[in-house]
Amino acid sequence: MNCYRKITEDLYWVGGNDRRLALFENMFPIPKGVSYNSYLLTDEKTVLFDAADRAIADVFFANIAAVLNGRPLDYLVVNHLEPDHGALIKELYDRYPDMKIVGNVKTFMFMNQFHEGIDPNRLVEVKEGQSFSTGRHEFKFVMAPMVHWPEAMMTFDATEGILFSADAFGSFGSLDGNIFNDEIDFDREWLPEARRYYTNIVGKYGMQVQSVLRKASSLDINMICPLHGPVWRTDLGYIIDKYMHWSKYEPEEKGAVIAYASMYGNTESCANRLAVMLADAGVKNIKVYDVSHTHVSTLVAETFRYSHLVVAAPTYNNNIYHIMHAFLHDLKALDVQNRTVGIIGNGTWAPASPRLMTEMVQQLKNIRLLEPTVVIKSSPKDAQVEQLEALKDAIVADMNA
Ligand code: FEO
Numbered sequence: 428m429n430c431y432r433k434i435t436e437d438l439y440w441v442g443g444n445d446r447r448l449a450l451f452e453n454m455f456p457i458p459k460g461v462s463y464n465s466y467l468l469t470d471e472k473t474v475l476f477d478a479a480d481r482a483i484a485d486v487f488f489a490n491i492a493a494v495l496n497g498r499p500l501d502y503l504v505v506n507h508l509e510p511d512h513g514a515l516i517k518e519l520y521d522r523y524p525d526m527k528i529v530g531n532v533k534t535f536m537f538m539n540q541f542h543e544g545i546d547p548n549r550l551v552e553v554k555e556g557q558s559f560s561t562g563r564h565e566f567k568f569v570m571a572p573m574v575h576w577p578e579a580m581m582t583f584d585a586t587e588g589i590l591f592s593a594d595a596f597g598s599f600g601s602l603d604g605n606i607f608n609d610e611i612d613f614d615r616e617w618l619p620e621a622r623r624y625y626t627n628i629v630g631k632y633g634m635q636v637q638s639v640l641r642k643a644s645s646l647d648i649n650m651i652c653p654l655h656g657p658v659w660r661t662d663l664g665y666i667i668d669k670y671m672h673w674s675k676y677e678p679e680e681k682g683a684v685i686a687y688a689s690m691y692g693n694t695e696s697c698a699n700r701l702a703v704m705l706a707d708a709g710v711k712n713i714k715v716y717d718v719s720h721t722h723v724s725t726l727v728a729e730t731f732r733y734s735h736l737v738v739a740a741p742t743y744n745n746n747i748y749h750i751m752h753a754f755l756h757d758l759k760a761l762d763v764q765n766r767t768v769g770i771i772g773n774g775t776w777a778p779a780s781p782r783l784m785t786e787m788v789q790q791l792k793n794i795r796l797l798e799p800t801v802v803i804k805s806s807p808k809d810a811q812v813e814q815l816e817a818l819k820d821a822i823v824a825d826m827n828a
Contacts, residue, residue, distance in 0.1 A: 429493040430486050441467045441490035443483030444601035455724045459762040461602030464654050467494045471562025472501040476591045481514040484589035488793050505530040507579050507593040508537045512654055517542040527551050532579035564677045565625025569642055571636040588649035596666055598623045598656030608657045623728040625673050630761040676764035681826050682733035686726055688740040688748040693806040698739050704819040718750045735822055739771035742780040750797050755787040764792040767816050767825050773803040
């Protein structure tokens, strides 16, 4: 059965939701599901903006058929080829023999790697700034390389001021009938998933996001149609401001994330004690996470959100407890920057984790490491309480600086 929504007089959302998938990219938990957005314009020419994931094939093809209502499909614009959007390209191509595929040189390079048997005569290659008319609507193409794939681009409908933004401005979470940002409480119900989506999937490419945001600032945008999550038709400044913070690796808020690993509760007790010390000192937004019970994508998102991070972990195999090691590795892989960090390490006979965590944190850009590093020998004693007090004082002083 079809299930689409009208966006403007001649533009329709024809995507779908997957609430069954446990792990997006087989890696990131999506307890609230995910939407695969696709948009169909019924101008003098009919144009589909991006295909979809195979999981929603039935509703996707039903939606297209219903909106076309017997008309042919003239164009598929491929803003992003990753299979959560590109998986059904070949099936569209076979079902709609008049359809031409619009993309850039890299789109077609990757398309031919994923799909075989596409006739080059049915491809329309476009470049940065190139115009494209479908009758009433005039489009321009904006290349967005490495946001977050090399072929990514955006298409701007200059007639209506609509930006088809590919993955940018997207979010995890299914669209439950309400597809517009002004139909939902985005800040309360969607922002954490939008942050987790951006920081883990696009987070490494802050410079490239900045570059495309600069290009977008010259466009008169009224609406943003991303490939996941809600369509933005009001308050665009809100989500653009979030993207500015995330892409510049600037914290959104003052606050302290205390991420700890603990085998027998001794390192955990230091994390908890530091949290109450900070609270007693008036610090708000303290978040304590056990890394063994929190998906690393949440730890990453919270690190992007707050100004201060404390990592606490025991030594294991003369190295960092490996779940903490994986978290720190992820922070480096995502190029996290501009944070103030405290370290708590534990070890019974050779406490290597304080030094090794320090070395990993020092590999991040523009990081301020706080003194003292708290070193625990098996379980915390009075000396560690004093060190925690000193670390708390350093965090508070830094926050108030
Ligand atoms: Fe939603 Fe990069 O694919």
